[in-house]
Structure formats: C-alpha cells, structure tokens
Amino acid sequence: MSRAVEGARIRAMIAGQRRLERGRLRLAAAGGAAVSVAAVCLLGLSGWFITGAALAGVAGMLAAQTFNYLMPSAIIRLLAIIRTGARYVERVAGHEAALRALARLRPQLFSALAAAPPERALGLSSGEASARLIQDVDAVQTLFVRLSTPWALGAGAMSAIILTSMATPTAGLLLALTLGVGAFGSVILARRLADPAGRELQVAVGALKDHIGALEAAAPEMKAYGLQDWAADSVASVAARHDAIQTRLTLAAGWIALWQSGVTALAVVLVVPATVGASLPMTALAALAAVMGVEAASGLAGALHQNGAAAQAMARLDELTTEPSVDLQAAVPSHGLRLAARNIDLAPGMRLAFTGPSGAGKTSLIERLAGLRPARPGEWFLGETDAAHIRPEGRRALFAYAAQDVRLIDGTVRQNLLLAGPADDAALWRALEDAALADRIQTDPRGLDAPVGAGGEFLSGGERRRLGLARAYLRDAPWLLLDEPTEGLDAATQGRVLEALEQRLARTGQGLLLVSHHPAPLSLCPVTVEVGKLHGPLQTSDQSALLTA
Structure with missing residues (x-):
C-alpha cells in the first residue's frame, strides 16, 4: 500500500x-x-x-x-x-x-x-x-x-x-x-x-x-x-x-x-x-x-x-495503521482442521502432537495456523477453506494458546489471567488448579492479587509456564494450542499438570494440538506427527488411531 x-x-x-x-x-x-x-x-x-x-x-x-x-x-x-x-x-x-x-x-x-x-x-x-x-x-x-x-x-x-x-x-x-x-x-x-x-x-x-x-x-x-x-x-x-x-x-x-x-x-x-x-x-x-x-x-x-x-x-x-486485506475472508467457516501435507482431518475434540528435533519448525507450524505468522498457502485448512485466505484475527479466535516463551505483564496474578478474557474468581482458581499452580498462589496472603513482577520475576520458570497454561485454559476456544507445556517442570509436577489436562479435555471437549519432545505429554495424543528438520517432509504415525479418536 x-x-x-x-x-x-x-x-x-x-x-x-x-x-x-x-x-x-x-x-x-x-x-x-x-x-x-x-x-x-x-x-x-x-x-x-x-x-x-x-x-x-x-x-x-x-x-x-x-x-x-x-x-x-x-x-x-x-x-x-x-x-x-x-x-x-x-x-x-x-x-x-x-x-x-x-x-x-x-x-x-x-x-x-x-x-x-x-x-x-x-x-x-x-x-x-x-x-x-x-x-x-x-x-x-x-x-x-x-x-x-x-x-x-x-x-x-x-x-x-x-x-x-x-x-x-x-x-x-x-x-x-x-x-x-x-x-x-x-x-x-x-x-x-x-x-x-x-x-x-x-x-x-x-x-x-x-x-x-x-x-x-x-x-x-x-x-x-x-x-x-x-x-x-x-x-x-x-x-x-x-x-x-x-x-x-x-x-x-x-x-x-x-x-x-x-x-x-x-x-x-x-x-x-x-x-x-x-x-x-x-x-x-x-x-x-x-x-x-x-x-x-x-x-x-x-x-x-x-x-x-x-x-x-x-x-x-x-506503519501501524495498515488495514487487513479486503481479499481475505473474515469469518471462519468451520472449526475442523486439516493438515494438507498428510491429509489429516481433525474435528474438535481430537488430539494431535507434533514432535521433531529443535529447529525443525514445530512452533512455526502451529503459529502459522493460529495467525501469529504469515500462513503458507495450502498448508492448513479450516474446513474446506485455505487458512491463508482467512484473516489472522479470525483464525486466532479458534485457539487458546500457551506459548513456549511465556510473556507476563508487570501486574498481579489476576491481571495476567484476565488477559484471556473476563472471568470470575471461581474460574480463575479452577484454571490454576488445572495448571497445578493453585497451591502456590494460595500460600501468598494476597492470593490472586499477588504481584508477579516485571516479566514474572517473582515466579520461578516452572511457575511462569504454569501461569501461562492457566491463562490458556481460561479462553473459551474449540482448540487448545500448547507449545512445550511441561518444559522445566519436575516429574511430579509434570504428572499433576498432565493428569489435570486430561481431565480438563474430557470435561470441556476441546481439541488439542501439542508440541513437545518429552514422552509424557505426547502420551495424551493418539497421533504424533514428526516435523522434519528445517521444513523437511512431515512424517505421520498411527493415522488409524486418529481416525477413531
């Protein structure tokens, strides 16, 4: 322009x-x-x-x-x-x-x-x-x-x-x-x-x-x-x-x-x-x-x-006033997903994991789907519509995203959680429970009003990751998009987080797209797609399980 x-x-x-x-x-x-x-x-x-x-x-x-x-x-x-x-x-x-x-x-x-x-x-x-x-x-x-x-x-x-x-x-x-x-x-x-x-x-x-x-x-x-x-x-x-x-x-x-x-x-x-x-x-x-x-x-x-x-x-x-292209479709026609490279169709409630070596492009792949990076034509489809033809803000509405690099504002626990949208205290505590973080927040007399510091400096690395996970749980979206959700957690905490996540998925009916290189989180997904190094070919395992998931 x-x-x-x-x-x-x-x-x-x-x-x-x-x-x-x-x-x-x-x-x-x-x-x-x-x-x-x-x-x-x-x-x-x-x-x-x-x-x-x-x-x-x-x-x-x-x-x-x-x-x-x-x-x-x-x-x-x-x-x-x-x-x-x-x-x-x-x-x-x-x-x-x-x-x-x-x-x-x-x-x-x-x-x-x-x-x-x-x-x-x-x-x-x-x-x-x-x-x-x-x-x-x-x-x-x-x-x-x-x-x-x-x-x-x-x-x-x-x-x-x-x-x-x-x-x-x-x-x-x-x-x-x-x-x-x-x-x-x-x-x-x-x-x-x-x-x-x-x-x-x-x-x-x-x-x-x-x-x-x-x-x-x-x-x-x-x-x-x-x-x-x-x-x-x-x-x-x-x-x-x-x-x-x-x-x-x-x-x-x-x-x-x-x-x-x-x-x-x-x-x-x-x-x-x-x-x-x-x-x-x-x-x-x-x-x-x-x-x-x-x-x-x-x-x-x-x-x-x-x-x-x-x-x-x-x-x-x-440079900040660029309007969305009128050529892109605003509405999302379907909540179903299709990964065109392997012709994998996902209905809401299904689960798919991505694995592969560092630098293979796992995070980039899901960020392109969610509208956080430029979409590649023919890579992802929403229903029968190419994701590249749908405006990024339209695609983002489908996903509750917990990024690998957790970003927190210099505010309270409550303020950081409410970035996901309006919620009452009961919902906030429930999300913290599902992220295995409620006990830690309850030890502070200020509870949800406890400050996290600039960039979450008052929390440990694992606590920051779980707070980001709890924030994703608060978003009402048909798909959970989790990038290395248990990275940096000890085995006991990882087990509690994954058990709570399994129960949450069963309760809400949300679908799950998961990126991880640890075996424990991958066990949540019946299908694993290996992302080849540096945009190499996608290799899929257990597609029959996907069809019956």
Whole structure:
C-alpha cells in the first residue's frame, strides 16, 4: 500500500480527534489570539504612557496636573489581567484537548498494531513499539497544541501593525514587511536545520529504546558472564548518536532564536526613524508594539522547530495503521482442521502432537495456523477453506494458546489471567488448579492479587509456564494450542499438570494440538506427527488411531 494512502489514514485519525475536541481547540485559539493582542497593546500603551508622563513632568507642574494618568493605568492593568487569564485558558484548553485526543489515539494505534499482518506486528521489538506508542504519539501532540499558533501570530501581528500605523502609516508598512521577512527566514531555517534533526531524533529514540530493551532482556546472562561494562559501553555508543542529534536540534532552535532577535532589532531600526514627525509618546508606542509584534511570532518559531519530529512521527505511525486485506475472508467457516501435507482431518475434540528435533519448525507450524505468522498457502485448512485466505484475527479466535516463551505483564496474578478474557474468581482458581499452580498462589496472603513482577520475576520458570497454561485454559476456544507445556517442570509436577489436562479435555471437549519432545505429554495424543528438520517432509504415525479418536 502506498505511503500516500497510509499517510491519509493517520491524518484521518488525527482529524477525527480534532473534530471531537473542536470546542476546546477553538477556545485555545481564541485564548492565544487574546494573549497576543493584550501583550502587544499592553507594551505599546505602557511605552506611550511612560513617555507621555515623563514629558508632562518635564513640561512643568501645570502639565503634570492636567495629565490623565488614571485611564491609561487602568487600561494597562486590565490588559495585564486579560493576558494572564487568556494564557491560562489557552494552555488549559489546548493541552486538555491534546491529552484527551492522545488518550483515544493510543488505543486506536495499539489495536491497529495488533491487527496488522503478523510479520509486522511480531517483528516490532518491544523497545521500538514503546517508542512509537509513546515518543511518536507525544510528538503528534504538537499538532493539537500548536493549532492556536496561527491565530496568535495573526492577531499579534495585526495589532502591532495597527498600533505602529497610528504613529505613521510608513512605520506600519515597514513593520508588516519585517514580520514577513522574519516568518520567511524562520521557515527556511527550520526546514534546513530543525526538520532533518527532528526526523533523525525520532528514529534515534526508537533505536536507543530498542537497544536498551534487548540488553535488559539478557541482563542475567550478561551479569553471569561479567559483561556489564560491555553493555554500558554499547548503550553509551547508541546514546551518543542520540545526544549528537539532540544537540543539532537544540542548535537549530538557537539559530531560529537568533534570527528572531535580529528581526526584532531590524523592526526597531526601521520603525523608529519612520515615525519622524510623530510625538515622542507615539514613537515609543510604535517601537514597543513592533517589538511585541515580532515576539508574537515566537510561537511560530517553536512550532517550526517541532515540525520535523512531528512529520517523522506521523510517518512511523503510518506503519501501524495498515488495514487487513479486503481479499481475505473474515469469518471462519468451520472449526475442523486439516493438515494438507498428510491429509489429516481433525474435528474438535481430537488430539494431535507434533514432535521433531529443535529447529525443525514445530512452533512455526502451529503459529502459522493460529495467525501469529504469515500462513503458507495450502498448508492448513479450516474446513474446506485455505487458512491463508482467512484473516489472522479470525483464525486466532479458534485457539487458546500457551506459548513456549511465556510473556507476563508487570501486574498481579489476576491481571495476567484476565488477559484471556473476563472471568470470575471461581474460574480463575479452577484454571490454576488445572495448571497445578493453585497451591502456590494460595500460600501468598494476597492470593490472586499477588504481584508477579516485571516479566514474572517473582515466579520461578516452572511457575511462569504454569501461569501461562492457566491463562490458556481460561479462553473459551474449540482448540487448545500448547507449545512445550511441561518444559522445566519436575516429574511430579509434570504428572499433576498432565493428569489435570486430561481431565480438563474430557470435561470441556476441546481439541488439542501439542508440541513437545518429552514422552509424557505426547502420551495424551493418539497421533504424533514428526516435523522434519528445517521444513523437511512431515512424517505421520498411527493415522488409524486418529481416525477413531
């Protein structure tokens, strides 16, 4: 699918969030415009008032007595209050709109990632996925917050030009030209300096988090082999590139700020001489209004500084929005399975085991069936339909899967079990009983609310495996898909797990697809299929038993 179409999808998602937050965004824009107008008028009027008061004092006592200072000072105080209040409204409304929108956008993107083709969803490392759903989405936040910037810039520039023109029309015209030159220069600097650095920084953040995540996963082994210093140096090397890019981005912001300062000086140099013939208070008003008019453009400079990061973030988020192919069938026509390589038909309730040497492809074979890897045409059939013609999410609904590599969230036992779906406490304890883990959980006074730690660090390897098994038992699906369910268990525990599994299958009527290289689990299945090494031919034993199972 083309990048243009993908970009249209992510832009449509953001546009939808903008529509939902339209009221708050309009309020933020009105607040930003009010801030700029109040700031320009406040400084301009202050310059006029101070200069006028000084001249009245120099002119003598009579002039000082007749000078009306009450009205200007009251207006100045009012403008200060308006500026403060409007700034509060702008910040609260704009950031609330952005945060509410992102709170809805992240689940949408996560759902899109989960529904993406398996090679994309499973090929994304945890660090890279974290960078996209956190840093990239945070970068998109600026697309909401800075929507008030054009209104603030326009209102501030127009107010400054009007006030300056009150001194002389020429001064107003020169300020307008200066503001145009300033905006043009800021855009050029941002595109040349900030945009490339911002784009590279988004990628560098993902690379850094990916690298740290990979090393963190191997932390015990690195400690055992004394590789902590090597790991620290490795992270420092990747971080150095990230920091170098961050430095470039900061320097770009400095150059834009320096340009803004030059434009401010230019505005004063051009406007003040152009007020020749006007009174000194009006000259002061024009000069300070010009300064604030350029200052109002600082929001534009900030937005331009973030453009590159936001654009790269959208490009990276595009990759999470791939829609399922319309050519694939959504519904699953049948719960029956057929392994085409040996013409083996399985009805729900039947059992089949896969064995073979390590690396033969046993796990890959069942993951292709369950939609966790790209399906191979003609390998598996659901009823009479090729599994490759059915969407992965449709196939996944048929299976309760306990993977060989158990993944647990940093939460409680209950939270990890409920990943399988809603269930009451009685069902949770029953699943733990069937996995021979209930006794262990009951020894903790917190029971189901006992924490398991990051990656299940508070549990042993065998306990993590049995918790994953219990989670699979909670899923209401016609087929159990178990990959090495007793790996790492002692003989007594393995016996309890297999006995409970036999009873559970008899009670629920679920079918079983089992991967194991241990004899005990294989005894549950009347038929064993040997998977040849590295995609070699499948060799089947006891097919007659299968037909009568």
